[in-house]
Amino acid sequence: MNLTKTKAVKRLASSVLFALLLGSAPVAMAQDANSGYQRPPEAIAAIIEAPSTPAVSISANGEWMLLLESPGYPSIEEVSAPESRLAGMRINPATNGPSRGNYYNGLKLKKVSNAEEFEIKGLPQQAQLSNITWSPDQKYIAFTHTKANGIELWTADLGTRQAKKLTEAVINDAYSGRPFEWLSDSKTLVVKFVDEKRGQMPQATHVPSGPTIQENIGKAKPSRTYQDLLKNRYDEQLFDYYMQTQLKLVSIDGKQEPVGKPGIVKSIDASPDGQYLLVQTIQKPYSYLVPHYYFPYKVEVWNRSGQVVKELAQLPLAEDIPIAFDAVAKGPRSYNWRPDKPATLYWAEAQDGGDANKEVAVRDHVYMLDAPFSGKPAQLAATKYRYRGVMWGEGLAIVSERWWKTRTERNTLVDPAKPAAKATVLIERSYEDNYNDPGSPVFTRNKYGRNVLLTDKKKQHIYMISEGGSPEGNRPFVSEFNLKSRKADILWRSEAPYYERPVDIIDLNSKKIITRRESENDPPNYFVRDLKSKKLTQVTKFPHPAPQLEGVQKQMLQYKREDGVNLTAMLYLPKGYKKEDGPLPMLLWAYPREFKNAAAAGQVKSSPYEFTRISWGSPLFWVTQGYAVLDRTDIPIVGEGDAQPNDTYVQQLVSSAKAAIDEVVKMGVADPKRVAVGGHSYGAFMTGNLLAHSDLFAAGIARSGAYNRTLTPFGFQQEERSYWEAPEVYFQMSPFSFANKVNEPILLIHGEADNNSGTFPVQSERFYNALKGHGATTRLVFLPAESHGYRAKESVLHMLWEMDQWLDKYVKNRQVQ
Numbered sequence: 001m002n003l004t005k006t007k008a009v010k011r012l013a014s015s016v017l018f019a020l021l022l023g024s025a026p027v028a029m030a031q032d033a034n035s036g037y038q039r040p041p042e043a044i045a046a047i048i049e050a051p052s053t054p055a056v057s058i059s060a061n062g063e064w065m066l067l068l069e070s071p072g073y074p075s076i077e078e079v080s081a082p083e084s085r086l087a088g089m090r091i092n093p094a095t096n097g098p099s100r101g102n103y104y105n106g107l108k109l110k111k112v113s114n115a116e117e118f119e120i121k122g123l124p125q126q127a128q129l130s131n132i133t134w135s136p137d138q139k140y141i142a143f144t145h146t147k148a149n150g151i152e153l154w155t156a157d158l159g160t161r162q163a164k165k166l167t168e169a170v171i172n173d174a175y176s177g178r179p180f181e182w183l184s185d186s187k188t189l190v191v192k193f194v195d196e197k198r199g200q201m202p203q204a205t206h207v208p209s210g211p212t213i214q215e216n217i218g219k220a221k222p223s224r225t226y227q228d229l230l231k232n233r234y235d236e237q238l239f240d241y242y243m244q245t246q247l248k249l250v251s252i253d254g255k256q257e258p259v260g261k262p263g264i265v266k267s268i269d270a271s272p273d274g275q276y277l278l279v280q281t282i283q284k285p286y287s288y289l290v291p292h293y294y295f296p297y298k299v300e301v302w303n304r305s306g307q308v309v310k311e312l313a314q315l316p317l318a319e320d321i322p323i324a325f326d327a328v329a330k331g332p333r334s335y336n337w338r339p340d341k342p343a344t345l346y347w348a349e350a351q352d353g354g355d356a357n358k359e360v361a362v363r364d365h366v367y368m369l370d371a372p373f374s375g376k377p378a379q380l381a382a383t384k385y386r387y388r389g390v391m392w393g394e395g396l397a398i399v400s401e402r403w404w405k406t407r408t409e410r411n412t413l414v415d416p417a418k419p420a421a422k423a424t425v426l427i428e429r430s431y432e433d434n435y436n437d438p439g440s441p442v443f444t445r446n447k448y449g450r451n452v453l454l455t456d457k458k459k460q461h462i463y464m465i466s467e468g469g470s471p472e473g474n475r476p477f478v479s480e481f482n483l484k485s486r487k488a489d490i491l492w493r494s495e496a497p498y499y500e501r502p503v504d505i506i507d508l509n510s511k512k513i514i515t516r517r518e519s520e521n522d523p524p525n526y527f528v529r530d531l532k533s534k535k536l537t538q539v540t541k542f543p544h545p546a547p548q549l550e551g552v553q554k555q556m557l558q559y560k561r562e563d564g565v566n567l568t569a570m571l572y573l574p575k576g577y578k579k580e581d582g583p584l585p586m587l588l589w590a591y592p593r594e595f596k597n598a599a600a601a602g603q604v605k606s607s608p609y610e611f612t613r614i615s616w617g618s619p620l621f622w623v624t625q626g627y628a629v630l631d632r633t634d635i636p637i638v639g640e641g642d643a644q645p646n647d648t649y650v651q652q653l654v655s656s657a658k659a660a661i662d663e664v665v666k667m668g669v670a671d672p673k674r675v676a677v678g679g680h681s682y683g684a685f686m687t688g689n690l691l692a693h694s695d696l697f698a699a700g701i702a703r704s705g706a707y708n709r710t711l712t713p714f715g716f717q718q719e720e721r722s723y724w725e726a727p728e729v730y731f732q733m734s735p736f737s738f739a740n741k742v743n744e745p746i747l748l749i750h751g752e753a754d755n756n757s758g759t760f761p762v763q764s765e766r767f768y769n770a771l772k773g774h775g776a777t778t779r780l781v782f783l784p785a786e787s788h789g790y791r792a793k794e795s796v797l798h799m800l801w802e803m804d805q806w807l808d809k810y811v812k813n814r815q816v817q
Contacts, residue, residue, distance in 0.1 A: 037076075037794040038801040043624040047546045047614055048073065048796055054542070055104070056526060059138045060445040062112055062506025062514060064158060065526070065539065066141065068132065069106030073616070073793035080785035080792075085228035086239045088291025089176065090755060090787075093201070096194050096242060097144075097151045097173035100791060103128035107141075109161060112506070112514070112528060115539050120156050122163040129154075131178045136449020137186040140252065144171055144179065153180060153191060155252055166254050170194050174242045175292075177267055180250075183274035184448045188251050190270055190277060195244040195262040202237040209233065214288055221320045222714045222722060223290055227755045230288050239286065240264065247279070249304065260306025266297055272448035273342035276309065276371065277302040278335060287317055294318040299335055301345070301373055310373035312345070323714045323722065325404040326356035326363075326386040334387070338416075339450030340394050343371035346380060348387040356386070356405075366390065366399060368416065380419045385410055391441055393453035393462070396483075398426065398441070404720075407432045407596045413483055426486055432600035434474075438481065438488055439466025442505050454505060460484060465502045468493060473556060473607040476501040478513060492531050499609040500527075514539075518611035520554055549612050551575035552623050556608035557630075559663040561655050566602030567634040569660055572612070572623045573669060584626065585674040585812040588660060588697075589619035590633040591683040592653065594645040594718040601636035616796045617680055617703075617789070622807060628670050633660050635686060646719050646729050653686060654694045661696055674698055676811045678803075681705060681759060681788065682717055684748075688735030688767065691742045699745040699810035701803055704759050704788055707767040708736035712758040739770035745777040745810040749799055751786030759788060779806070 039045055052070040059065070083099035084091045090099040105127045109118040123129075128146040135141065139159060145152045150169025156162065172192040173179040180191040212232045230236055245265040249257045264282040271278070283296040299312040318329040328350050338344040346368045352358040364387035367377040380390075385403035392398075397414045409431040413424040427438060442463040443451040454463050461480045468475040477493035491511070494500040500517040503526070511531035518524040526539040544550060553573040561567055577584070595601035614620045623629045635656045639645035645652075657677065664670035677697045679687050684705025691700045709716060709730040713723035723730045731737050750764040761782065768780040781802050783795045790796050 037798045039797050040621075040800040040804045041625060043548050044621045044800050044804065045797055047548055047621065047624075048616065048793065048800070050545055053523070053545050054108075056540070057132060057134075058112070058504060058514060058526075059134055060451075061138055062504060062512075063138065065110040065112050066132065067108040067110055067117075067540075068104040068129075069108070071103070071105040073796060074100075074791055076785065076792040076794040078792070079795070084238055084242065085755075086235055086242070086292075087230050087286070087295070088226055088228050088293070089174070090228060091174045091242050093242075094148060095146055095150050095169075095173075097146060097171075100787070101128075101130055101146065103130050103146065104132070105129070107132075107143075107156070107163075109158060110539065112539055115537075118161050120161050120163050122156075124152070124154070124163075124165070131173070131180070133178065133180075133182065135182050135186040136184050136445065138445075139186060142166075142180060142182065142189060144173060150194075151179075153189070153250065166250055166252070167191070167193075167256070170196070172243075172245045172265075175245075175266065181268060181270055182449070183249075183270050184272055184450075185274055186449065188249055188274070190259065190268055191248050191250045192265060192268070193246045193248050195246045197262065198241060198244040201241055202234065204234055212288070219320060221289070222323050223319065223321075224323065224714050224716075225712050225758050225760070226291050227757060227760070229291065230286055236286050239292075243282065247277070247306070258306070259304065260302055269337060271337050271343040271371070272339055272450050275304060276343050277304070278337060278345070280335075283314070285317060287319055289319055290317075294321070294329075299332075312347075312373075322355050322357065323720055324356040325718075325720050326402075328354040328386065330354045332367075334389070336390075337450075338368070339392050339448065339452050340446060341370070342448075345369045345373070346390060351382075363387065363401070368419075378419060380416060381412065381414050381423060383410075383412075391453055393455055393459065394446065396453070396455075396459060398453070398462075399423070402431065406430075407600075424483075424486075426481075426483065430597060430600060432595055432597055434467070434469030434600070434603045434605055435471075437466050437469060439464035439468075439477075439479065442478075454508065456480075456508070463491075463505055463508075464488065467501075469603060469605070471604055472496075473604050473609070474499065475607070478502040478505065492529065497609055498522075499607040499611075519609050520612065521550070523611050524613075546614050548624050549614065549620065552612055552620075553577060554608070554612055556604075556606070557660075557663055558604070559659055561652075561659045563598075563652075563655065565598050565636060565638065567636070567656060567659055568604050568606065569633040569663075570606065570608075570631045571664065571669070572620060572629040572631065574623055574626055574628075577669075579668050583665070583669060583671040583674075584628040585676075585807070585814075586628040586630060586664060586670040587619050587622050587676045587678060587807065587811075588630045588633055588657070589678050589683070590635045590657075590686060591679055591681070592635040592637050592656075592686050594637045594639070596638070596640060596645070598636075598638045598640060601634075601638050605634075606632055616799075619678060621800060622804070625804065625807075625812075627807070627812070628664065630660060630664060630670075633657075644719075644721070644726075644729075646726075646733060649729075649733050650689060650693050653689055654696070657690055657694065657696055673816050674811050674814055676700060676807055678702070679705075681756065685735070688742070688746070689733070689738075691744050691746055692735045692738035693741070695744075697744055698814050699747075699806065701747045701749070701806060702764075703749040703799070704751055704754055704756070704764075705748075705767075706759045706763045707734060708763060709734045711760065711763065716758055736767055736770055739767065739776070740774040742771055742774075742776050742778075745806070746771065747779050747781070747802060747806040749781045749783065749802060751788060751790060752782045752784050753786060754788050756788035777810075 055068040057066040092099045132143040151171040153167040172194045243264040247259040266280040269278040301310040335347045352360045362382045364383045366381040381399045383401040385401035388400040410428040442454045444454040479488040481488045503514045528537045637645040678701035680703040684702035687700040687702040771778040
């Protein structure tokens with residue numbers, strides 16, 4: 001078998017390459033005989049149409065559990081409703097909230113101690129509930145309800161188990177993030193309201209007022225590709241209209257009090273004592289080059305009456321951030337309240353001008369400032385790598401930092417009362433190393449209702465939950481980490497034949513934890529585990545969400561690539577299949593990942609005991625149709641030392657795919673002449689490359705991918721070099737460059753309204769046109785109104801039908817000569 005096809009010329013002059021890659025004509029799509037939405041085989045459709053398993057939210061004290069019931073997939077009518085796409089956001093003009101939001105249609109309350117379940121009375125009819133949030137004292141929840149004409153704020157009293165409406169449909173939920181926040185008294189919320197004085201929605205005119213102009217004078221301002229940017233003055237007016245917000249204090253009895261003047265409110269954050277508000281407001285000028293989160297903004301502290309107590313910063317438009325992954329904007333950033341103090345701010349400031357390419361001893365300073373904010377900021381820490389945040393305990397702080405180029409993370413213990421004292425490095429490690437991941441700290445609620453590190457009484461230990469990577473697969477654990485010795489003692493660890501992940505420690509003294517437990521055949525459910533008595537008490541009893549998959553055979557495969565890198569994949573075989581039945585057609589599904597370390601790349605990253613779960617984008621549907629399915633197939637792209645992973649992307653891609661196929665063929669379960677490859681997003685990009693550079697596969701399926709890297713010239717995925725710095729890499733990695741080499745059938749599917757950076761629908765359109773122009777067997781399917789992930793039931797069912805038809809024709813029933 002010829003593994004690597006003849007390659008085109010390695011390098012083309014920039015001007016010629018751009019002309020070639022950008023100059024293709026629009027696709028002329030013929031009317032398809034299969035018009036309208038189609039339905040896949042019933043075994044597949046039934047999985048999509050089955051009732052959803054409730055989501056779970058557990059109170060901080062572990063006393064209560066909310067069961068959040070979902071209505072399942074929305075209709076295409078809902079998904080295709082009008083939306084405004086502005087500055088990287090998508091807004092529903094009818095509600096002044098997010099377009100195509102995710103909602104719950106029911107809430108139930110469950111007592112964790114005895115699994116007793118209660119209805120919450122008084123919920124709205126035809127509920128569309130979101131932003132569900134516990135009050136600091138855990139006695140209430142607040143949530144929004146989206147109606148046809150707006151968004152309401154509601155609360156529910158967990159004592160009476162009664163819900164009630166607090167406001168009319170006037171909440172402004174257009175901006176990202178929650179539109180309200182509890183104050184520490186658990187009786188008051190600060191809420192974003194639509195400004196009632198904003199006037200009528202601006203009306204578009206068909207007569208332009210003049211050209212749209214952008215200008216740059218001699219400054220390098222590279223930026224990655226973004227969707228849904230502002231395009232003209234009318235877009236700016238719409239942005240102002242939707243974002244104009246009036247803050248109000250709302251009590252749980254419904255009383256409202258305006259706070260401050262209206263503005264384009266980016267975020268609000270109440271101080272732990274509830275006396276101040278940290279308010280960020282977007283300023284002009286806006287940008288047509290970057291999304292809203294790079295727009296100029298002002299950071300202020302207000303009192304509860306809305307008076308400005310302190311202006312902290314005026315941050316300019318951030319169009320000039322370098323494209324390096326650890327680059328940040330100049331000036332102060334990441335303002336937050338210390339959770340263990342009444343009103344103390346902390347934030348970071350880059351010491352390298354935000355440029356990760358500069359060699360400096362200190363990347364960031366972290367500062368603190370106490371109310372009334374008139375003193376000089378105190379320095380909490382100086383970081384070696386890029387600051388990522390602070391995890392606060394009562395009187396202690398752990399500063400987190402990371403550095404992408406070396407894949408290094410560091411956590412440092414700091415005494416905030418003595419910031420000048422020497423800090424202690426608790427953990428410094430490669431974050432690619434799954435086997436030595438100590439995990440993330442467990443938090444608890446303090447007197448202000450804020451999350452702080454859970455510690456023992458002497459504050460000598462914190463508690464960690466880790467995924468527990470090992471050569472046998474992930475075995476999650478909870479540990480006690482000594483802050484002095486920097487050693488961890490595992491208190492409990494998941495054991496075969498279960499995959500059981502600790503969720504929270506609900507009683508440190510009695511050593512009781514909540515876990516989420518599953519096995520190959522048992523769906524995930526929640527349990528209380530007593531570490532002293534070893535008693536296990538089941539709290540939820542969710543049924544199998546997809547009975548069609550019961551009896552499906554699952555096996556974790558471990559094998560080697562030709563360069564010695566260890567690889568892993570999860571093999572699924574149909575119910576009742578035996579090797580004597582002969583080799584099966586197979587679908588290989590993958591998503592490549594980059595590594596700086598071959599050993600880390602070869603680590604096992606999943607568990608053989610995880611429940612076989614399925615979602616709209618899964619390849620597992622085809623195990624019900626007589627296929628072997630190889631899922632989560634390792635495709636590591638490694639670049640150790642000074643080498644970059646993508647320098648040898650194609651070679652490593654083909655080598656990994658060959659190793660996977662060789663393994664299943666050796667086992668006798670897959671027919672090497674009837675193997676398909678598929679993936680979504682970067683997995684679609686992978687699929688195009690594998691068909692262009694190898695003859696390993698009978699066909700391919702590529703969903704919502706990017707195929708021409710010159711259309712993302714300032715970096716993509718984990719590639720931070722620009723096209724002009726690495727033109728060969730961009731050319732060699734673009735399946736578009738080798739469309740003439742694709743001689744296997746390839747199905748392209750794309751959401752017509754893709755909102756993901758870089759995967760513009762034109763990527764599939766141009767790739768299809770190039771394939772068609774060279775006589776390839778190909779089909780392009782645009783799903784109307786769908787984004788990067790597909791949501792409407794009609795879209796998902798049709799996508800599955802397309803894939804099933806393609807696999808049956810070109811893989812299962814392939815005519816091999």
